[in-house]
Amino acid sequence: AQTVTQSQPEMSVQEAETVTLSCTYDTSESDYYLFWYKQPPSRQMILVIRQEAYKQQNATENRFSVNFQKAAKSFSLKISDSQLGDAAMYFCAYRSINTDKLIFGTGTRLQVFP
């Protein structure tokens, strides 16, 4: 069975600085998808970025980018130029190409200080 591990329960960053959130996963599959979701206090899960495992190029969405290391089964999220609105819970998630289930990690709470 696949598992997702987020080893940082909390992280903090100063506004305008850069922060990296860690995620590792375990799977025996060679093709899959990885996601980062943001969950603000409103509870709605918002997709931040996604990565297809067959793509070697790291995904980028504006200030958000990932460092995908397939061999190491690592999928970290880098937030550049952090903003106060980035403060939230961040969840890493895995999805097999054969199912529709998302498997989530336990999350990292990001605080952003002015």
Next chain:
Amino acid sequence: GAGVSQTPSNKVTEKGKYVELRCDPISGHTALYWYRQSLGQGPEFLIYFQGTGAADDSGLPNDRFFAVRPEGSVSTLKIQRTERGDSAVYLCASSLLVRDYGYTFGSGTRLTVV
């Protein structure tokens, strides 16, 4: 509607009671998902629907939990004989197609069993 709507936003019920949680997906979305998020955890998959049928209900924890989607739109998650351990946020998501990247989540229903 413009987004995924979940009602009620919060629900407090007594142990042993029956509850229904409603999810109104984005109009036209064929796939609908239910997840449960316990305190301090990431969401865990419960069930998903393709149209009116439950395509995968492997995440339902026991036979007290049941979900329906009779007309392929609105879904209701039903919990019988509630227990304190059922207290969690229940999240619903929908997507245009099964295995679509673009799940849209609702803001969830926070269920508290006292």
